[in-house]
Amino acid sequence: MKFKIIFSFLGFLLVIFIALPIFKMLVAADPGTLVETAKDSEVYSAIFLTLRASLWATIAALLFGVPLAYILARNDFKGKKIIEGIIDLPVIIPHTAAGIALLTVLGRNSWFSKMSGIEIIGTEIAISLGMFFVSVPFLVNAAKEGFKLIDERYEKTAITLGATPWKAFLTVSLPMVKKSVISGSIMMWGRGISEFGVVVILAYHPVTAPVLIFERFQNFGLKYALPVTALLILISLAIFVIVRIFEDKKR
Secondary structure: OHHHHHHHHHHHHHHHHHHHHHHHHHHHOOHHHHHHHHHOHHHHHHHHHHHHHHHHHHHHHHHHHHHHHHHHHHOOOOOHHHHHHHHHHHHHOOHHHHHHHHHHHHOOOOHHHHHHOOOOOOOHHHHHHHHHHHHHHHHHHHHHHHHHOOOOHHHHHHHHOOOOHHHHHHHHHHHHOHHHHHHHHHHHHHHHHOOOHHHHHHOOOOOOHHHHHHHHHHHHOHHHHHHHHHHHHHHHHHHHHHHHHHHHHHO
């Protein structure tokens, strides 16, 4: 009994630490001001750009990250730890540094720009790529841990019964890790929405919500930054709650 009480108390303190600043901010934001803020074209354009760009990044990560997660979970090979370290690196390094690193590869004077003739800096593509870079570890690691929990014999049995490796992956392995992949995708999407450091270097304009919040706070103070912050949190919270409910009903 004491064990549960102590653990519950410690967990409660953590929840309070996270929830209290958010709750006070939402309470401080006047409902009328929130409505007026939502009507501001600059605000809703920034918020929907942020949600959309992070969604594109998450979809791209599903295409590239899930196969990598499967390979890392199912195979041991030389250099595996190095690859895993590289995947984890964007979580560790300062995101302004990550933005500068991406700028050397994607910038106007980079080899990519010179060879392709394409300039993506200052575009929605650049925003999505920046979000992808810093948040893809969440999806890859979640999917990898999910694949590790699946007994490989299920796949081998399917192949023995005549399924191709592709079919065994799509009909046996992937459905069994659906929960891990969805959770990783939600975490990645949420992380992308909150990204500031990479985005402000790759594309100050068009303005995303975190950049707009910083801009208003820097130029006009807390009073003008608070409504945008509260609105973004409310929209993000509503989306994630709906996704979680939908996820639970699909189980």
